[in-house]
Amino acid sequence: MAKVFVQPRKARPFWFGHPWVFSGAIDRVKGDPRDGSVVELCDHEGKTIGSGWWNGRSQIRVRLVALAHEGALDDALLVKRLDRAIDLRLDAMRLQETASVFRLVHSEGDLLPGLVIDAYREAAGETEGALHLVMQVTALGMTAHLPALIARLVERLAPASITERASGYAAEEEGIARADAVHHGDAPVHPICVVENGVRYWCDIRAGQKTGFFADQRDNRRAVLPYVKGKSVLDAFCYVGGFGLPALVHGGAASVHFLDSSGFALELAQRGAASNGVAERATFEDANVLRVLDRWGREGRMFGVVMVDPPKLVHRRMELEKGLRLYHEINRKAVGVLEDGGILVTHSCSQHVSESDFEHMLSTVAKETGCRFQLLHRGTQGADHPVMLPHDESRYLKSRVFRVVKPPEGFVPFRPDGPPRSAPGNDG
Numbered sequence: 400m401a402k403v404f405v406q407p408r409k410a411r412p413f414w415f416g417h418p419w420v421f422s423g424a425i426d427r428v429k430g431d432p433r434d435g436s437v438v439e440l441c442d443h444e445g446k447t448i449g450s451g452w453w454n455g456r457s458q459i460r461v462r463l464v465a466l467a468h469e470g471a472l473d474d475a476l477l478v479k480r481l482d483r484a485i486d487l488r489l490d491a492m493r494l495q496e497t498a499s500v501f502r503l504v505h506s507e508g509d510l511l512p513g514l515v516i517d518a519y520r521e522a523a524g525e526t527e528g529a530l531h532l533v534m535q536v537t538a539l540g541m542t543a544h545l546p547a548l549i550a551r552l553v554e555r556l557a558p559a560s561i562t563e564r565a566s567g568y569a570a571e572e573e574g575i576a577r578a579d580a581v582h583h584g585d586a587p588v589h590p591i592c593v594v595e596n597g598v599r600y601w602c603d604i605r606a607g608q609k610t611g612f613f614a615d616q617r618d619n620r621r622a623v624l625p626y627v628k629g630k631s632v633l634d635a636f637c638y639v640g641g642f643g644l645p646a647l648v649h650g651g652a653a654s655v656h657f658l659d660s661s662g663f664a665l666e667l668a669q670r671g672a673a674s675n676g677v678a679e680r681a682t683f684e685d686a687n688v689l690r691v692l693d694r695w696g697r698e699g700r701m702f703g704v705v706m707v708d709p710p711k712l713v714h715r716r717m718e719l720e721k722g723l724r725l726y727h728e729i730n731r732k733a734v735g736v737l738e739d740g741g742i743l744v745t746h747s748c749s750q751h752v753s754e755s756d757f758e759h760m761l762s763t764v765a766k767e768t769g770c771r772f773q774l775l776h777r778g779t780q781g782a783d784h785p786v787m788l789p790h791d792e793s794r795y796l797k798s799r800v801f802r803v804v805k806p807p808e809g810f811v812p813f814r815p816d817g818p819p820r821s822a823p824g825n826d827g
């Protein structure tokens with residue numbers, strides 16, 4: 400087995416199990432490891448830290464999978480970890496009692512680096528009750544263990560199907576080209592219905608985004624319910640209706656306008672509204688959120704609650720500044736269509752945007768618009784997307800609810816670099 404030696408004074412996080420060894424932390428390599436093969440990770444003196452997967456094409460050169468005391472990196476170890484991941488969802492969290500869709504395996508958060516598995520149990524239709532598992536593989540080394548893991552899933556959960564969805568990230572960053580594939584059973588060729596918090600959703604595990612549904616927002620969807628009663632709500636970046644449908648079904652919203660640039664997602668949202676019997680309070684629009692918000696801002700169309708949940712805008716650290724500007728623009732425009740005292744529900748699912756980056760960006764929006772942002776709720780990804788310390792990088796979802804108090808019409812916000820020319824009483 401090849402040995403990878405960490406640079407002097409860089410080994411500390413790895414002794415505590417941090418799983419990402421970037422190229423810059425590596426001192427030297429003994430042997431010529433094949434991409435995807437198991438290597439021994441050592442500190443610079445040669446003491447064994449553990450074993451992991453080598454990938455010379457990835458910025459994450461070694462994924463540390465097993466510390467020395469945890470045993471050999473083999474099928475048996477990963478199957479044991481798979482069992483523990485399933486136990487956590489079914490026995491400890493009892494998620495199956497409130498949701499028929501949730502994350503079964505969350506990569507590093509379950510000590511199964513580069514593997515995500517979502518579970519979907521059908522809640523309506525001809526094959527009601529059927530369980531479908533959808534996986535994504537983002538580490539080359541994980542691929543060798545898939546047969547053993549799939550066999551264990553079949554043995555333990557008896558799913559109707561196991562599908563793999565190719566990940567664009569894995570292809571680009573890890574150089575692993577995997578295609579969509581059905582590994583077991585028959586995957587549904589049509590959209591399926593699932594239930595979360597008593598709301599029916601339609602999603603498509605073969606053609607939808609990611610694995611088909613964003614289960615990470617489950618708790619945040621519930622957290623906004625108290626604020627929507629009797630309100631006109633905008634669900635921008637709605638996908639299949641994640642936030643807007645519960646607002647109608649349980650929150651008592653007067654109306655929800657669903658807005659997304661994917662006609663396919665909107666069709667599923669529409670189907671969800673019909674299945675939940677709330678279609679008469681729902682409207683749907685296939686358009687670019689930024690353009691629509693601009694237009695409404697000019698026309699003066701207002702909402703009592705505005706929810707924005709854009710896709711991941713920062714994929715690499717070097718895109719952070721640009722991404723934050725885009726988040727800023729989205730939120731500023733969202734505030735532009737919010738009534739005085741209205742509720743802003745806003746999210747970022749970019750791992751590179753920290754909690755403090757996100758709040759700083761939002762406080763800049765507040766300053767520039769002259770609004771007061773009153774923080775009512777701070778949320779993150781659900782517990783089925785756990786973070787295994789010290790790997791804080793897997794905490795990616797940020798959710799905030801604010802009441803927004805608007806300034807009087809014509810108010811010009813203070814600018815530290817001198818008031819703008821148009822400020823009243825300031826042109827001499």
Ligand code: SAH
Pocket residue numbers: 608612613616636637638639640641642658659660661664686687688689708709710
């Ligand atoms: N809120 C959703 C998840 C949103 S995922 C839920 O709870 O399930 C992000 C969504 O943004 C996707 O559906 C994508 O189609 C949409 N999207 C991306 N860019 C967009 C744009 N410029 N205008 C409108 N929708 C956009």
